[in-house]
Amino acid sequence: MPAAPVVVVGIGADGWPGLAAPARKALTDAETVIGGPRQLALLPDDVTARRCAWPSPLRPAVPGLLAEHDGRRIAVLASGDPMFYGIGRALTEVLGAERLRVLPHPSSASYACARLGWPLDETDVVSLVGRPLPSLAAALHDGRRLLVLCADAGTPADIAALLRDRGFGPSRIRVLEQLGSGGRERVLDGTADTWAHPPGDPLNLVALDCLAALGTLRLGLVPGLPDDAYEHDGQLTKRHIRATVLAALAPAPGELLWDIGGGSGSVAIEWLRSHRACRALTVERDPARAARIAHNAATLGVPALRVITGPAPAALDGLPRPDAVFLGGGLTEPGLLDACWNALRPGGRIVANTVTLESEAVLAGHYARHGGELVRISVSHAAPVGGFTGWRQAMPVTQWAATKPPPAR
Secondary structure, three states: OOOOEEEEEEEOOOOOOOOHHHHHHHHHHHOOOEEEEHHHHOOOOOOOOEEEEOOOHHHHHHHHHHHHHOOOOOOEEEEEOOOOOHHHHHHHHOOOOOHHEOOOOOOOOHHHHHHOOOOOOHOEEEEEEOHHHHHHHHHHHOEEEEEEOHHHHHHHHHEEEEEHOOOOOEEEEEEOOOOOOOOOOEEEEEOOOOOOOOOOOOOOOEEEEEOOOOOOOOOOOOOOOOOOOOOOOOOOOHHHHEEEEEEHHHOOOOOEEEEOOOOOHHHHHHHHHHHOOOEEEEEEHHHHHHHHHHHHHHHOOOOOOOOOEEEOOOHHHHHHHHEEEEEEOOOOOOOHHHHHHHHOOOEEEEEEEEEEEEHHHHHHHHHHHOEEEEEOOEEEEEEEEEOOOEEEEOOEEEEEEHHHHHHHH
16 A cells, blocks of 8 residues: 555636635646546646546555555546545545545535525435435425435436436426536426436536425334334334334444344334434345335335345344344244344344244243343224224234343453
């Protein structure tokens, strides 16, 4: 890796004229400048350094390309703010923050909020650059403003189609092109329902005023989405029980969940929806259910859910250690609960549900050994009783929840 600091220069659509003196000096002093073809084309002849375009895929190429220019003064070009969905993150992971000197430029989000009169600190931002389109769905909430960083000229039309599919067709869409370029800026306006603009400039950002159509299913931020939000064959942790499961699992940013016996994937999906940095994998032996889990995850905006098709505990071999585990069934499978407990990180949480006496006995045994909480949850729904209304009770659920202690010293 290069010994000298790598200077990361943010550049806008206005190119060289928009750079401050320190950024210009860093580029004219460099012996090698690395960047995307569009950014490299913005440099004048005064920059005599060797110009290297990032290959595709970019992320795996970062260490090798930096090593190739070891010993040279390196500058890296980035769009806008390098630390805002930019190359700065990858460079920090490879080199460490102490090896970088970052000279940021206003981000596209800053320009967009300035043009729209939106407070940046109250505006959610979703990037679709190198990320799947369905990940946008988790950020759609009636009445919210949203900025979407687009991959190319075709992304706005894809966004409009997704909004229509998710019940947000009345939402206003504005495509802001060439932000920060001065006279080349352009805005396209419309709604998702009526969007008919042809693809425009590939350097664009979409501003959404989210508006749900009448009758669109409301998906809140807290656990316990409506059961109707999921496609399922009956293997679904029902809404009220699911809320207690997620409360006991207590998701936190960056943590990994194992959802064993995924069914419809509801617990893992709502774990992921709790924070964009959460991670989850689900193990499901039935291929049809595994496919349904992936479909539900994409529909509800968390396509990053990893679905593993196979029986547990055999399918658990080689998986990264979890911070939390949920078991919605299969508790009588020999060795399964022990395997999950042993894999769990210290301080991690485990939650297991059952409705059968046989599995309840297994949970009682682990409660005796590991402590935690053993509770029985009963939910009743109002239902017609002749011409009146009475309570119809669902099968009570026994739930064991425990936290794994740190190892003894």
